[in-house]
Amino acid sequence: MAELTFGRYVSHNTCVHRLDSRNKLLMMIMLFVAIFLQFNLWSTNLIISGIMLIFLIICMVVAKVSLRQLFKSLKAMWFLILILLVIYIFIPNANHKFVAFSINGYNVYWDSFYQCGYIFLRIIMMLSITMILTSTTKPMDLTRGLEWGMSPLKLLKVPVHIIAMILTIALRFIPTILEETSRIMKAQESRGIDFAHGSLKNRFRAIISLIIPLFVSAIDRSEELANAMEARGYDPKAKRTSFQKLHFHLIDLYALLIVLVVFGGILTLFILDHTVTTVDIVYVLSGHHAIF
C-alpha cells in the first residue's frame, strides 16, 4: 500500500465532494484566472492574494483537504524558490528601485524578494486549488467533466472521447504505478540500495534501478490492458452512453455563486486598476507612490 500522495482522492463526504465535477472544473478555471490578474501596486497585489489565500484555506478546511500535505509539498519547493531568487537578483531590471543592500557596488533590490515571494504565493494558491479539485473528485468524474467541457470540439473533429479515455486510463493507473514504485523501491532497498542518502553517483544508480523495472512493468501492463479492451470489443468510435450521469444540484449553484463573487470582485478591481483615472484615485486615496 502506497503512502498517501499529493492530491490523491480522499473519500470524505463533504459538500465539496458532492459538487458536480463540471462545476468544479469551471470554478477552478475562474480561480486560476483570478490568480493571474496582476495589479499595478504591489500592496494591492499582496492584499488580493492574501484574501484569495484565506478563501482557499477556508475551502480546504470545508473540503477536509489536509493542509499538512500542502506544507509537505512546499517543503520540497525550496530549491525552486532559491533559483527564482537568484535569477531575480542577478538579472538587472530597470524597474527595480528599492535597494536592500549592495555588495561591491552591485545592488540587490527589495523588488527581487517581492517578485519572488509573489510568485511563491501564487504557486501555493495554484497548488491548493488543484489539491482541492483532485482530492475531492473521483478521477472518473473528473474525466467525465473534462469530456463534457471538450464536447464542443467534436464539431472540429477532435476525438474528444479518445482523449477522455486516455486521460481516464492515465488517472486510473497513477495509484497503481505509485504502488508499484513503492514496491520496487522496497525490493531494491532489500538489495542494499539507499534511495535517501549517498553520493550523486550512487543516487543515480538507485534511480536507474527503479526506473527500468517500472517502465518494463508499465509497458507490459499497457499491452495487457489494450488486449483486454480489444477482447471485450472496445471500439473508440462507437457511440456510447454513460453509466453514471453527472447532475447539477442546487448546492452547485451556491458554490458557483460564491466563486463568481470572488472572481467577479477581483476582475472588477483589476479592470478598475488598469483604467488610468482609477489609478489616479487610488493614488490620492492611499497616498502611496506607484512602484511599478
Place this chain on the structure above:
Amino acid sequence: MPIKVNNIFHTYFKKTPNEVKALDDVSLTINDHDFIAFVGETGSGKSTLVQHLNGLLIPDQGTIEVNEFVLTNNKKKNKKMHDLRHHVGLIFQFPEYQLFEETVIKDVCFGPRNFGLNQEEALLKAKEALNIVGIDESYYERSPFELSGGERRKVAIAGILAIDPEVLVLDEPTAGLDYQASDEIMSLIYDLYQKKNKTIILVTHDMDLVYKYAQRACYISNGKIEFDGTPIDLFNQGYDTLELPKLFRFIRGLKHRGYDIDYKDADNLHEVFEYIGKKKHHG
C-alpha cells in the same frame, strides 16, 4: 541470533477515512534455523509484518530486535539499516519485476556490490547463488528480460541469495508459477534451510507448501497472530478462512466415511493405506 518482535503496531493511511490497522500488537520470536510460515487472508497483515523484519517498514509502536540491532519508531536511532538488510534478505512477491541490469550476472552482482563486496567477490557470490537456483553459465550474459517467467524468478531469487543473508524472507515465492517451477523453487529453498542452516520465513496461501515444508505456522488475522504452532495443529484448529492441504481434505473425507483416522496420521501414510486396505478386505 533470534529475531524478537515486541508488541508492534502499524497503521496505514493514518488520520484519513481509509485508515487500516495492519498490525495490532504483534509479538513473536523467530529462532535460528526456524522454517516458519505466515498464513492468513489477503490483507490480514502478513506482508506488512515481514516487511518490518528488515526495516522496510518501521513500526508505529513497539520494537524489533535482530542481533544487537533494535528497530524502533525513533528514526534517529535506526542507523545500521544496511547491516539489518544484510542479515535479513527479503524476496518479494513477483521478484522478477526488480530485475533491471543488461545481463543476468550483472543483476545478481548488484546486491553483493551494494553491501560492499568488490567486483571479484561479488562475482563469486553471484555464481554460487546462480548455481544454487540452477541457472547455468550459458545464461550469464543474456538479458534478464528475454528469459521465461520461471527463469526470471530464479534469477531474481539468486539476486537475494548472493547477498548471503542469514534469514531469508519469501513473500509468495511460488505465486503464478506452474507446478513444476514452483516445486523446483520450493525444494531449493528447503535445501538452503537444511544444508546452509538458513532461517526461512515463508508467506503463502498454499497450505500444501505449509504442510510439506514448514516446521512452524503462524495464522494471522486482522493484524493479530491468532495461532502459532505446528502446521498440523494449525489445520486441526479448523479456521474457516483456511483451506486445508489436499492430503488433509482426503483424510477428512475418509473420516466422514467412518474410517477411524486423524490428521496426525498424515505423517505415516503407509499405515493409513494399510489400514484402509485391511478395512476394505474385512468390511
